[in-house]
Amino acid sequence: NAGVTQTPKFQVLKTGQSMTLQCAQDMNHEYMSWYRQDPGMGLRLIHYSVGAGITDQGEVPNGYNVSRSTTEDFPLRLLSAAPSQTSVYFCASKLTAGGPTGEQYFGPGTRLTVT
Amino acid sequence: AQSVTQLGSHVSVSEGALVLLRCNYSSSVPPYLFWYVQYPNQGLQLLLKYTSAATLVKGINGFEAEFKKSETSFHLTKPSAHMSDAAEYFCAVSPATGGFKTIFGAGTRLFVKA
Numbered sequence: 001n002a003g004v005t006q007t008p009k010f011q012v013l014k015t016g017q018s019m020t021l022q023c024a025q026d027m028n029h030e031y032m033s034w035y036r037q038d039p040g041m042g043l044r045l046i047h048y049s050v051g052a053g054i055t056d057q058g059e060v061p062n063g064y065n066v067s068r069s070t071t072e073d074f075p076l077r078l079l080s081a082a083p084s085q086t087s088v089y090f091c092a093s094k095l096t097a098g099g100p101t102g103e104q105y106f107g108p109g110t111r112l113t114v115t
Numbered sequence: 116a117q118s119v120t121q122l123g124s125h126v127s128v129s130e131g132a133l134v135l136l137r138c139n140y141s142s143s144v145p146p147y148l149f150w151y152v153q154y155p156n157q158g159l160q161l162l163l164k165y166t167s168a169a170t171l172v173k174g175i176n177g178f179e180a181e182f183k184k185s186e187t188s189f190h191l192t193k194p195s196a197h198m199s200d201a202a203e204y205f206c207a208v209s210p211a212t213g214g215f216k217t218i219f220g221a222g223t224r225l226f227v228k229a
Contacts, residue, residue, distance in 0.1 A: 004158075031215065033217070035219070040124060040221060040222075041221055042121075042205060042219045042220050042221040042222045043159075043205065043219040044219075045216055045217070045218065045219075048215065048216065050215055056215075058216060059218075090158055090159070092159075097215045102147045102149065102164065102166060102209050102217070103149065103161050103164055104149075104159075104161075104217060106151075106158035106159045106160070107158055108157065108158050109157075109158055
């Protein structure tokens with residue numbers, strides 16, 4: 001299994017540009033999520049999905065969209081990039097949305113810089 | 116709503132000394148609790164988890180944590196620090212019932228001095 005994969009690893013955008021961060025998992029996990037990591041703030045949940053076709057907002061959803069058309073893929077779209085979105089983005093998945101199998105598996109991250 | 120507080124953004128210990136990283140949580144129902152470790156330029160990996168079985172949980176690399184409901188705490192310990200333990204550590208909470216979100220603390224960076 002490849003686990004959770006993310007592309008690209010690095011990206012530089014200009015203010016106002018849009019882009020999609022890709023995330024895929026091959027573990028047939030029900031739950032997937034996106035976090036951003038900023039110094040001193042830990043990981044903050046952007047959006048999550050409890051299954052194909054079902055998504056919901058996390059703590060910091062503004063400026064981001066998600067969709068979940070398949071179990072495997074959970075792309076994150078930046079609609080109009082802003083410097084405040086400069087961050088490291090992590091995708092994670094876990095087997096089920098709830099219950100004791102709560103461990104999340106993380107991708108390697110995407111480092112995004114918006115100028 | 117759930118929340119997690121990690122006391123101390125930076126902790127420095129000498130090699131061979133006790134490691135203690137503090138985590139307190141707030142949750143209306145008993146939650147599941149996790150400790151993750153992040154090495155430089157990598158994603159997070161699970162150290163250990165509490166899912167309402169034994170209150171003392173043992174994880175990888177000699178780490179353990181104890182769930183104390185009365186103190187709403189889940190502190191991470193290791194008897195003897197190694198240089199390779201230098202990393203950032205995150206405590207996280209997720210609801211056992213009635214929700215799905217996993218919330219992370221701000222992280223504690225552990226430095227190990229030779």
